[in-house]
Amino acid sequence: MTQKKNIAIMGAGLVGSLLSLYLAKRGxxxxxxxxxxxxxxxxxxxxxxxxxxxxxxxWRALRGIGIEEDVRKVAIPMHGRxxxxxxxxxxxxxxxxxxxxxxxxxxxxxxxxxxxxxxxNEDITYxxxxxxxDVNLRENQVQLRNTETxxxxxxxxxxxxxxxxxxxxxxxxxxxxERFNYSQSYLEYGYKELTIPAAPDGEWLLEKNALHIWPxxxxxxxxxxxxxxxxxxxxxxxxxxxxxxAAIKNDTDLLNFFxxxxxxxxxxxxxxxxDYFSNPIGxxxxxxxxxxxxxxxxxxxGDACHAVVPFYGQGMNAGFEDIFVLxxxxxxxxxxxxxxxxxxxxxxxKPNADAIADLAVMNFIEMRDKVADPRFLLQKxxxxxxxxxxxxKWIPLYSMVTFTDFPYSYALETGQNQxxxxxxxxxxxxxxxxYNKPEVQQLLQEQLVHKEKLKRYAGETSxxxx
Amino acid sequence: MTQKKNIAIMGAGLVGSLLSLYLAKRGxxxxxxxxxxxxxxxxxxxxxxxxxxxxxxxWRALRGIGIEEDVRKVAIPMHGRxxxxxxxxxxxxxxxxxxxxxxxxxxxxxxxxxxxxxxxNEDITYxxxxxxxDVNLRENQVQLRNTETxxxxxxxxxxxxxxxxxxxxxxxxxxxxERFNYSQSYLEYGYKELTIPAAPDGEWLLEKNALHIWPxxxxxxxxxxxxxxxxxxxxxxxxxxxxxxAAIKNDTDLLNFFxxxxxxxxxxxxxxxxDYFSNPIGxxxxxxxxxxxxxxxxxxxGDACHAVVPFYGQGMNAGFEDIFVLxxxxxxxxxxxxxxxxxxxxxxxKPNADAIADLAVMNFIEMRDKVADPRFLLQKxxxxxxxxxxxxKWIPLYSMVTFTDFPYSYALETGQNQxxxxxxxxxxxxxxxxYNKPEVQQLLQEQLVHKEKLKRYAGETSxxxx
Numbered sequence: 001m002t003q004k005k006n007i008a009i010m011g012a013g014l015v016g017s018l019l020s021l022y023l024a025k026r027g028x029x030x031x032x033x034x035x036x037x038x039x040x041x042x043x044x045x046x047x048x049x050x051x052x053x054x055x056x057x058x059w060r061a062l063r064g065i066g067i068e069e070d071v072r073k074v075a076i077p078m079h080g081r082x083x084x085x086x087x088x089x090x091x092x093x094x095x096x097x098x099x100x101x102x103x104x105x106x107x108x109x110x111x112x113x114x115x116x117x118x119x120x121n122e123d124i125t126y127x128x129x130x131x132x133x134d135v136n137l138r139e140n141q142v143q144l145r146n147t148e149t150x151x152x153x154x155x156x157x158x159x160x161x162x163x164x165x166x167x168x169x170x171x172x173x174x175x176x177x178e179r180f181n182y183s184q185s186y187l188e189y190g191y192k193e194l195t196i197p198a199a200p201d202g203e204w205l206l207e208k209n210a211l212h213i214w215p216x217x218x219x220x221x222x223x224x225x226x227x228x229x230x231x232x233x234x235x236x237x238x239x240x241x242x243x244x245x246a247a248i249k250n251d252t253d254l255l256n257f258f259x260x261x262x263x264x265x266x267x268x269x270x271x272x273x274x275d276y277f278s279n280p281i282g283x284x285x286x287x288x289x290x291x292x293x294x295x296x297x298x299x300x301x302g303d304a305c306h307a308v309v310p311f312y313g314q315g316m317n318a319g320f321e322d323i324f325v326l327x328x329x330x331x332x333x334x335x336x337x338x339x340x341x342x343x344x345x346x347x348x349x350k351p352n353a354d355a356i357a358d359l360a361v362m363n364f365i366e367m368r369d370k371v372a373d374p375r376f377l378l379q380k381x382x383x384x385x386x387x388x389x390x391x392x393k394w395i396p397l398y399s400m401v402t403f404t405d406f407p408y409s410y411a412l413e414t415g416q417n418q419x420x421x422x423x424x425x426x427x428x429x430x431x432x433x434x435y436n437k438p439e440v441q442q443l444l445q446e447q448l449v450h451k452e453k454l455k456r457y458a459g460e461t462s463x464x465x466x
Numbered sequence: 467m468t469q470k471k472n473i474a475i476m477g478a479g480l481v482g483s484l485l486s487l488y489l490a491k492r493g494x495x496x497x498x499x500x501x502x503x504x505x506x507x508x509x510x511x512x513x514x515x516x517x518x519x520x521x522x523x524x525w526r527a528l529r530g531i532g533i534e535e536d537v538r539k540v541a542i543p544m545h546g547r548x549x550x551x552x553x554x555x556x557x558x559x560x561x562x563x564x565x566x567x568x569x570x571x572x573x574x575x576x577x578x579x580x581x582x583x584x585x586x587n588e589d590i591t592y593x594x595x596x597x598x599x600d601v602n603l604r605e606n607q608v609q610l611r612n613t614e615t616x617x618x619x620x621x622x623x624x625x626x627x628x629x630x631x632x633x634x635x636x637x638x639x640x641x642x643x644e645r646f647n648y649s650q651s652y653l654e655y656g657y658k659e660l661t662i663p664a665a666p667d668g669e670w671l672l673e674k675n676a677l678h679i680w681p682x683x684x685x686x687x688x689x690x691x692x693x694x695x696x697x698x699x700x701x702x703x704x705x706x707x708x709x710x711x712a713a714i715k716n717d718t719d720l721l722n723f724f725x726x727x728x729x730x731x732x733x734x735x736x737x738x739x740x741d742y743f744s745n746p747i748g749x750x751x752x753x754x755x756x757x758x759x760x761x762x763x764x765x766x767x768g769d770a771c772h773a774v775v776p777f778y779g780q781g782m783n784a785g786f787e788d789i790f791v792l793x794x795x796x797x798x799x800x801x802x803x804x805x806x807x808x809x810x811x812x813x814x815x816k817p818n819a820d821a822i823a824d825l826a827v828m829n830f831i832e833m834r835d836k837v838a839d840p841r842f843l844l845q846k847x848x849x850x851x852x853x854x855x856x857x858x859k860w861i862p863l864y865s866m867v868t869f870t871d872f873p874y875s876y877a878l879e880t881g882q883n884q885x886x887x888x889x890x891x892x893x894x895x896x897x898x899x900x901y902n903k904p905e906v907q908q909l910l911q912e913q914l915v916h917k918e919k920l921k922r923y924a925g926e927t928s929x930x931x932x
């Protein structure tokens with residue numbers, strides 16, 4: 001067993017809160033420092049939380065700490081995408097096989113649940129209203145300002161975890177060290193949160209068990225169900241241009257635009273103008289960096305080292321998987337050499353963090369544009385048939401990312417190979433029936449006969465050497 | 467003609483100094499602020515200046531301001547690469563066609579020459595020992611500290627140019643603005659400057675008109691001639707590993723290593739150990755960012771917005787080309803809308819800055835590894851023959867970058883296309899004579915018949931739409 005350490009986690013968000021539980025389980029004493037007030041006692045910031053979609057990687061990490069079932073009770077399964085065209089017509093595309101879903105959860109609700117679960121643990125202490133002013137990586141010291149009392153305190157834990165998100169203060173200190181690789185890359189799109197309230201009887205005004213998409217080429221709106229019957233909508237929209245945030249200046253512009261392109265949504269959005277003009281425009285950033293640790297004393301985790309855009313629904317899932325993988329590594333750790341442990345961790349996770357970052361940007365194009373194309377949807381159906389016929393050799397990319405624990409980097413590479421096969425197959429396909437044509441079956445035989453079986457990782461997420 | 471502006475340039479390096487001349491030529495009043503003392507009056511920092519290789523883009527910018535001939539007098543033409551193997555055997559590979567060379571120049575000498583040329587201009591004023599403490603982009607104000615007198619001064623120019631290099635303070639201010647894209651990426655290699663002094667009679671101890679390379683797989687040493695008969699050597703070496711900076715701990719380690727891998731250089735380096743242990747290890751960083759300008763009032767230029775690793779010898783040349791292109795744009799500028807001008811400039815230059823950054827990283831592999839491979843050198847010879855036979859359709863990538871003013875992005879793309887043709891050609895090649903085999907000639911015919919002529923840009927560097 002590993003020696004008991006005093007650990008400080010910066011950030012009491014989803015990743016920081018879950019991490020505290022895993023580290024306490026391993027016998028460590030954990031203090032969690034959060035800049036904001038206790039979210040359970042104050043009103044939440046509105047308008048800046050894209051809904052979360054929990055999928056297999058996230059569930060696995062929740063299961064590992066025994067709270068899967070509690071969260072399932074407040075999570076809404078979404079079996080697929082429901083596309084809304086400009087006439088209000090609907091098309092449904094399942095995410096995976098029968099029984100496979102992603103789950104809409106409330107960020108605030110899940111975060112509060114994690115805090116409630118960890119706070120009674122005598123080895124876990126939360127400290128709210130604690131703003132990190134300065135991080136000294138050499139001494140592993142953090143200077144904290146209590147934003148209520150203005151008291152300044154300096155802590156010096158044995159180990160420091162930066163779970164403080166995309167604008168991480170811990171990473172900020174690492175950025176000043178020598179030869180730190182860093183990039184921040186913004187999309188030329190922002191997002192705006194809007195609402196479809198529940199019906200007066202508390203029911204959902206759109207199909208409840210779906211992720212709704214209004215794909216419109218270079219922009220889109222989505223909607224995810226909440227347990228109170230409402231939907232949280234998010235408009236992803238260019239900052240500049242003919243159709244953009246910049247072009248919508250008043251209620252009339254807004255309404256004309258919505259009536260033209262989202263006509264079926266407008267009657268469901270009584271507070272559209274108020275939501276639109278009071279909610280901020282959120283930016284969409286991808287952050288990559290390396291290394292993630294410093295001198296065996298501090299380690300970044302989650303968004304702090306790999307913030308991604310939200311289009312694959314994997315930001316939280318990837319952060320939770322960080323924790324799960326770290327916990328697996330702690331299983332075999334003798335408690336001595338944290339530097340080597342952190343180096344192994346960052347080397348193992350970095351390719352996967354890069355892969356999901358790139359996949360998330362790629363999926364934006366799929367969601368806002370391709371899902372409106374009948375031919376693309378036909379291709380998805382054909383791919384489902386291939387996967388059904390060759391279950392050991394073919395899993396669609398989306399399913400690998402969402403419903404397996406294959407490393408993201410392996411999923412990306414395998415998905416690209418499958419994509420080049422799909423291109424060949426689709427040359428022979430005009431309708432779903434064409435799947436049974438001899439030339440299609442022949443082609444698949446040729447392409448797949450030498451393909452290795454996909455490897456299940458049975459709970460272990462590790463680098464794949466091919 | 468454009469209205470006379472008060473312009474501040476941050477940084478009196480190569481780009482800042484040359485830019486002052488171009489802007490003054492356009493009728494503006496220019497103040498140049500430099501953090502360091504006047505380099506002409508103090509000893510230079512030793513040990514951190516990789517020698518510069520001036521090539522066509524750089525010459526063009528010097529010509530535009532009428533100092534080409536002065537600089538030629540102190541520049542040493544290098545006609546090609548001289549490779550040194552582990553037995554001291556030599557192989558020469560010309561850079562281009564007969565008469566095409568790159569030129570070794572002293573960074574300090576060239577910088578001093580540019581200052582000497584600009585300082586007498588009554589519209590240009592240099593201010594040394596001026597450290598920029600803070601840049602307020604909204605007000606276009608810079609707070610400066612005089613490092614000699616400790617006086618603090620705030621300037622507010624009409625236009626602010628950030629020519630302050632890879633660690634630009636002006637860019638630092640832009641990084642704090644919303645949605646600024648930024649990346650810094652370090653190689654896992656550092657560099658160390660070493661010296662081969664002149665012979666007692668002042669002559670060069672190695673071939674004078676060549677860039678010398680000791681390629682050793684994953685590391686290398688290079689040497690460039692100086693006008694005093696010496697060579698400045700640079701060792702590019704991993705930070706960590708079996709053969710690395712970390713592994714060389716004392717004089718014995720150093721000498722054993724050098725005798726084993728650079729045996730012909732050791733007798734020429736009497737101060738090897740002293741140079742090695744007193745000179746710092748330099749880091750090799752690529753910096754990319756976007757945008758380069760803010761609100762039509764400030765603009766980054768040169769390394770400040772596109773620092774590259776030194777392996778293509780294009781860092782200074784690319785910075786000088788920035789100036790040349792900007793000056794061309796000023797030719798047709800009515801002096802009104804600087805915001806649009808700066809936006810056009812950054813949009814035009816950014817793809818080229820990205821391309822040379824990527825090319826520079828790629829060329830490291832060529833220099834340290836491939837040039838030691840006889841088959842690679844044979845391929846270069848074959849490529850020279852193709853270029854000779856099809857001069858309108860084929861220019862080797864190195865030549866496009868070094869000896870033309872084709873946009874870097876066009877050179878990169880064309881080079882990649884040519885590379886895929888070379889792969890096919892080389893399957894038929896065992897010796898230089900095989901170039902005349904019918905199947906090779908036939909293949910080239912097929913590959914090149916539909917290829918468009920390469921476009922000469924006749925002094926204009928612009929984006930190419932293909």
